[in-house]
Amino acid sequence: MIDTRFKGRDFITILDYTKEEVETILDFADVLKEKFKRGASHKYLEDRTLFMIFYNQSLRTRNSFEAGMTQLGGHAHFLDPGKIYTPALEGDEVAYSTERVSDVARVLDRMGHGISIRIYGDPVDWIYGKANRIVREFARCADIPIINMECDIFHPCQGMADIMTVREHFGGFKGVKFVMSWAYSPSVHKPLSVPHSAIIAAATVGCDVVLAHPEGLELDDEILAATRKRADESGGSFEIVNDMEAAFEGAHVVYPKAWTSKDLIPPIVEKPMLEETQALFDANKHWICDDAKLAPADRDVKYMHCLPCDRGYEVTNEVIDGPHSVVFDEAENRLHAQKAIMALTMDRVGGVGDGG
Ligand code: CP
Numbered sequence: 001m002i003d004t005r006f007k008g009r010d011f012i013t014i015l016d017y018t019k020e021e022v023e024t025i026l027d028f029a030d031v032l033k034e035k036f037k038r039g040a041s042h043k044y045l046e047d048r049t050l051f052m053i054f055y056n057q058s059l060r061t062r063n064s065f066e067a068g069m070t071q072l073g074g075h076a077h078f079l080d081p082g083k084i085y086t087p088a089l090e091g092d093e094v095a096y097s098t099e100r101v102s103d104v105a106r107v108l109d110r111m112g113h114g115i116s117i118r119i120y121g122d123p124v125d126w127i128y129g130k131a132n133r134i135v136r137e138f139a140r141c142a143d144i145p146i147i148n149m150e151c152d153i154f155h156p157c158q159g160m161a162d163i164m165t166v167r168e169h170f171g172g173f174k175g176v177k178f179v180m181s182w183a184y185s186p187s188v189h190k191p192l193s194v195p196h197s198a199i200i201a202a203a204t205v206g207c208d209v210v211l212a213h214p215e216g217l218e219l220d221d222e223i224l225a226a227t228r229k230r231a232d233e234s235g236g237s238f239e240i241v242n243d244m245e246a247a248f249e250g251a252h253v254v255y256p257k258a259w260t261s262k263d264l265i266p267p268i269v270e271k272p273m274l275e276e277t278q279a280l281f282d283a284n285k286h287w288i289c290d291d292a293k294l295a296p297a298d299r300d301v302k303y304m305h306c307l308p309c310d311r312g313y314e315v316t317n318e319v320i321d322g323p324h325s326v327v328f329d330e331a332e333n334r335l336h337a338q339k340a341i342m343a344l345t346m347d348r349v350g351g352v353g354d355g356g
Pocket of ligand 1: 060150158307
């Protein structure tokens with residue numbers, strides 16, 4: 001059966017998709033993964049083009065999107081903002097150095113079939129929400145799908161790969177205690193997008209989600225409210241604690257990762273308060289995922305991380321290289337989840353089910 005519900009839609013946050021739609025994407029990702037493993041053709045996007053704009057570094061995101069488009073029969077162009085005219089919002093333009101986002105979006109819209117964007121942190125001076133505004137401006141101006149490859153609020157493709165990995169290991173989501181925890185890093189340059197998307201994704205599909213962090217490292221109130229609503233709707237649950245050890249008790253999944261303090265970056269404060277953030281981080285160096293912290297967790301607990309991780313700070317080598325770690329399954333699933341998202345939103349015939 002042809003499924004046209006996704007055709008032409010943007011993928012900026014999982015909050016734009018229902019539980020059922022999220023599960024449809026996961027089911028299709030499983031199909032694509034199986035075809036990939038078997039070497040079966042699945043060219044749903046033959047002759048199609050994805051433009052990928054990376055304002056930030058990337059290993060997993062760039063290569064999973066680029067390889068994914070090749071495997072789907074299309075092509076992904078890598079665009080370095082410094083080598084085009086850097087797409088900028090009205091008011092941020094610099095003559096012959098930038099180009100208004102609305103113009104870039106409308107040009108690429110005429111030439112291809114999807115635009116994906118990664119932007120957070122330094123390119124927007126750590127002004128929380130500004131990167132998301134840029135992604136949404138692309139979406140407002142282009143008719144072709146816009147895929148968020150990580151902004152300062154969301155990393156939805158990571159969230160999809162995360163729950164795909166959970167489902168593979170637990171066979172479903174009901175009763176799965178999913179712990180998203182802050183962990184120490186010597187770098188404060190860490191966006192909030194991964195924890196936001198992880199808790200949204202896990203709550204959407206019905207996990208028992210626990211968010212753990214030291215005081216002062218709260219996530220965005222709107223995201224917390226949306227996560228609570230999703231958990232209520234899915235039959236899961238959502239709880240916030242300030243103790244890593246307590247959070248890990250009985251956990252099936254732990255996802256310890258650093259994120260910065262939203263209260264120490266603009267627009268809450270005038271400019272990023274790096275020294276104050278560093279002091280807050282340094283007061284919480286004991287938030288590291290090691291074997292002792294995992295001991296009270298479920299005996300088959302899975303350790304997850306989006307990668308890259310800060311070994312020796314966020315997690316010990318013993319844990320990330322040990323039997324509980326599923327980080328490479330998680331990285332691999334970026335490929336399959338994103339191929340499903342691209343095929344469903346960018347398909348040229350009218351929906352997945354009639355090709356491949
Ligand atoms: N997890 C993730 O987004 O990795 P990259 O920064 O390497 O793309």
